[in-house]
Amino acid sequence: MNTLRVIRKLLTALLCLAAWTVTSVTAQTLPDKSADQTLGVITCASSLCHGSVAPWAGSNVNQNEYVVWSRLDKHARAYSVLLNEKSKRITAKLSLPQPANQSKICLDCHAHNPVNSASEHHVSDGVACEACHGASERWIKTHTAPDADHAQNIANGMYPSDQPVARAKLCLGCHFGNTDKYVSHRIMAAGHPRLSFEMETFTNLQPAHFTVDADYVKRKGAVDGVKIWATGQALAVATQMEVLMDPKRGHDGAFPELTLFDCHACHHPMTDARWKPHTSFGGNLGPGLVRLNDSSMLMLQLILRQAAPASADSFKQAVAQLNQAVAGQGDMAGAVAALKAQAQAAATTIGAKGLSNEQLRLMALSLVDDGIAGGYADYAGAEQATMALGSVVNTMNQLGQVKSVAALNAGLANLRAGLKNDEAYKVPEFAARLSAFRTLVATPLSAGSTNR
Numbered sequence: 001m002n003t004l005r006v007i008r009k010l011l012t013a014l015l016c017l018a019a020w021t022v023t024s025v026t027a028q029t030l031p032d033k034s035a036d037q038t039l040g041v042i043t044c045a046s047s048l049c050h051g052s053v054a055p056w057a058g059s060n061v062n063q064n065e066y067v068v069w070s071r072l073d074k075h076a077r078a079y080s081v082l083l084n085e086k087s088k089r090i091t092a093k094l095s096l097p098q099p100a101n102q103s104k105i106c107l108d109c110h111a112h113n114p115v116n117s118a119s120e121h122h123v124s125d126g127v128a129c130e131a132c133h134g135a136s137e138r139w140i141k142t143h144t145a146p147d148a149d150h151a152q153n154i155a156n157g158m159y160p161s162d163q164p165v166a167r168a169k170l171c172l173g174c175h176f177g178n179t180d181k182y183v184s185h186r187i188m189a190a191g192h193p194r195l196s197f198e199m200e201t202f203t204n205l206q207p208a209h210f211t212v213d214a215d216y217v218k219r220k221g222a223v224d225g226v227k228i229w230a231t232g233q234a235l236a237v238a239t240q241m242e243v244l245m246d247p248k249r250g251h252d253g254a255f256p257e258l259t260l261f262d263c264h265a266c267h268h269p270m271t272d273a274r275w276k277p278h279t280s281f282g283g284n285l286g287p288g289l290v291r292l293n294d295s296s297m298l299m300l301q302l303i304l305r306q307a308a309p310a311s312a313d314s315f316k317q318a319v320a321q322l323n324q325a326v327a328g329q330g331d332m333a334g335a336v337a338a339l340k341a342q343a344q345a346a347a348t349t350i351g352a353k354g355l356s357n358e359q360l361r362l363m364a365l366s367l368v369d370d371g372i373a374g375g376y377a378d379y380a381g382a383e384q385a386t387m388a389l390g391s392v393v394n395t396m397n398q399l400g401q402v403k404s405v406a407a408l409n410a411g412l413a414n415l416r417a418g419l420k421n422d423e424a425y426k427v428p429e430f431a432a433r434l435s436a437f438r439t440l441v442a443t444p445l446s447a448g449s450t451n452r
């Protein structure tokens with residue numbers, strides 16, 4: 001073989017490897033698509049298993065997970081939502097042939113609606129254990145064995161909900177949608193609430209049925225709130241790109257799927273002439289264009305500036321190119337594929353990187369400063385930035401890097417107050433709230449903060 005051919009072979013192998021890493025980031029099969037059989041919540045609920053009323057002392061896991069879930073977690077009531085008046089109105093407006101609680105289009109997110117299930121499984125149990133932890137056919141017996149470990153459980157079909165990328169794909173599947181299940185603009189126009197999601201915030205909002213203690217860390221590794229946030233943003237961008245290019249989901253008649261764009265680009269009175277140049281990603285979108293919802297792109301750009309400065313510029317360019325393509329200049333499919341690849345690569349980079357305490361603070365500071373500079377031109381961006389600040393500041397607090405928790409909580413509450421009414425959102429008003437917040441993260445707690 002001559003040298004050229006060897007080099008070519010090597011390059012092909014490298015490219016294949018690169019392609020493999022990119023696809024493998026999201027290759028995990030979601031619980032509802034698993035070929036394994038779902039056995040039903042009744043299998044987990046016994047008082048000797050996960051149905052104890054109080055946590056067990058001396059057990060690895062709390063054992064009261066079922067009680068926490070069934071009494072406190074909204075997921076346990078996700079199915080019953082489909083019986084309420086709002087759902088009836090949605091179904092009637094959409095002229096669905098069946099009521100919401102019998103419609104696959106609703107059940108796919110408001111319940112665990114798997115492709116393979118035992119007769120003991122009922123969709124009426126809502127978003128139950130196996131919706132997140134995977135169909136239990138192969139792991140139910142072995143996961144309680146004295147020598148069972150987490151890797152073995154996963155090999156037996158348990159879903160790796162502890163892994164940030166896998167968890168992002170899981171939660172986003174229902175809280176953003178994917179190419180299988182999606183709250184389209186038609187469903188929203190029929191009355192479905194707008195979806196907004198940030199993985200770290202929502203992980204904390206979900207009534208905790210697990211405790212991250214020394215034993216948890218030993219079995220599953222440390223939990224880093226900022227990584228959970230950052231990975232969630234990277235996967236949100238990748239998923240948005242997937243849906244945008246999906247032949248089935250991405251279009252509706254003459255138009256693209258409108259929920260992928262900024263709601264308020266269209267939904268505001270004509271007398272409210274609010275157009276301003278959008279320059280966050282370089283370039284400038286002229287007036288009268290429908291903008292993509294770029295809230296997660298704004299977050300990911302900011303994350304990369306701290307976590308992987310070398311790729312921040314190419315990410316920014318990829319978004320700028322996509323915006324151009326949406327405006328009719330350039331190849332849409334190419335721009336979407338490029339941005340998706342960048343977002344997936346970012347998820348891998350973020351997973352491998354640690355951030356110093358100082359980088360964490362600088363991230364909080366740029367969340368604030370980007371907004372003061374007018375970077376959150378749309379409500380969705382301000383909403384994501386506020387949830388992001390909550391997550392970053394929460395992590396800083398866990399690391400003992402916060403001067404006054406009370407002051408920060410008051411600052412966050414003031415930001416949230418600015419988001420109460422999406423239709424009344426005004427950039428300068430929100431920027432003023434951010435300016436007030438700025439002093440809380442403007443200076444390091446102590447000189448020479450240590451690396452984590």
Ligand code: HEC
Pocket residue numbers: 081082084086087088090091100103105106107108109110173174175176177178181182183187192193194195196
């Ligand atoms: C892609 C997943 C997805 C699909 C598909 C979906 N939903 Fe939802 N729905 C959600 C999520 C997530 C929420 C909660 C939003 C939040 O609080 O952040 C929700 C909230 C709701 C609510 C408001 C909750 C309440 O307490 O009143 C109603 C009503 C509802 N959905 C009905 C429906 C109906 C009817 C359908 C089918 C036509 C449907 N949904 C399809 C994910 C979905």
Ligand code: HEC
Pocket residue numbers: 041044050060061062065066067069070075127128129130131132133160161162163167209210211216220
């Ligand atoms: C909406 C998703 C979701 C649902 C529904 C859910 N869980 Fe979890 N569960 C999680 C997440 C996220 C974690 C934390 C990450 C991890 O350890 O996998 C977790 C962790 C756990 C743990 C691990 C605790 C540890 O210390 O390792 C157990 C046990 C558990 N869940 C049991 C259950 C049971 C039983 C049910 C049903 C009654 C249930 N879960 C329903 C998402 C869910």
Ligand code: HEC
Pocket residue numbers: 074075077078081108109110111112127131132161167170171172173174175199202203205206
């Ligand atoms: C199978 C679909 C599905 C999956 C997977 C899922 N959720 Fe949900 N989630 C829902 C639905 C539907 C609701 C709304 C229920 C309601 O309104 O009663 C909801 C509600 C919530 C709420 C309550 C929100 C509120 O407004 O109070 C939180 C928090 C939440 N989910 C977090 C998560 C997290 C974190 C994950 C991933 C570990 C996750 N969910 C995975 C479908 C899902």
Ligand code: HEC
Pocket residue numbers: 185188189190191193194258259260261262263264265266267290
């Ligand atoms: C490209 C422009 C565009 C975008 C972007 C858009 N919409 Fe719409 N929306 C429309 C149009 C057009 C209608 C139909 C108005 C009518 O029937 O009078 C509509 C109708 C609606 C309605 C029903 C209002 C009514 O009067 O009954 C709701 C609710 C809605 N959209 C929510 C949303 C949400 C939430 C988003 C973002 C996730 C969004 N829209 C994004 C153009 C848009």
